[in-house]
Amino acid sequence: SQTIHQWPATLVQPVGSPLSLECTVEGTSNPNLYWYRQAAGRGLQLLFYSVGIGQISSEVPQNLSASRPQDRQFILSSKKLLLSDSGFYLCAWMSGGGEQYFGPGTRLTVT
């Protein structure tokens, strides 16, 4: 069966510090991968998606970037965090039927 992992689960970072969040998927090959963010009390916003290694599409211009160095690895990064980057970051993969399965998420607080 397929499993999606995200780490860390929680993170507190100062403004201006770098960020690296990692997502890995097991039990499937060449999945479409997605990064979402949910600000406190708000809905989910799609940030990036990837259909293959090295292929990244950005949905919202912002202070973040994404990379996919391996088939089942998706990384979200920032060189300098802003207060507005705080939120709940979720990674997801897409199954053959079009439905998406989400990881447990990383709760980021920028102070």
Place this chain on the structure above:
Amino acid sequence: DAKTTQPPSMDCAEGRAANLPCNHSTISGNEYVYWYRQIHSQGPQYIIHGLKNNETNEMASLIITEDRKSSTLILPHATLRDTAVYYCIVEGYGGATNKLIFGTGTLLAVQP
């Protein structure tokens, strides 16, 4: 912008059926209706999806009207653990990407 309209909140008694409506009057012929839910502090959970026929799985049933302009998610016997925000999403699936646009959803509160 979300392509769907859902009531902001609903209540349901434990053990009764929960019927969550969704309007998607601008749905295109190749767009599917997906339902997800998000329990507090967790990632969204896929529930069910359909194109035009009614669908049922171990979690829920999805009823889509004949004109496909609205649908209803049915949880046949709601429990307290079903308390969550339920999202109805319309998206075309062409095998390439499936970009889900989450609206504000319906907060379902199951009452004991």
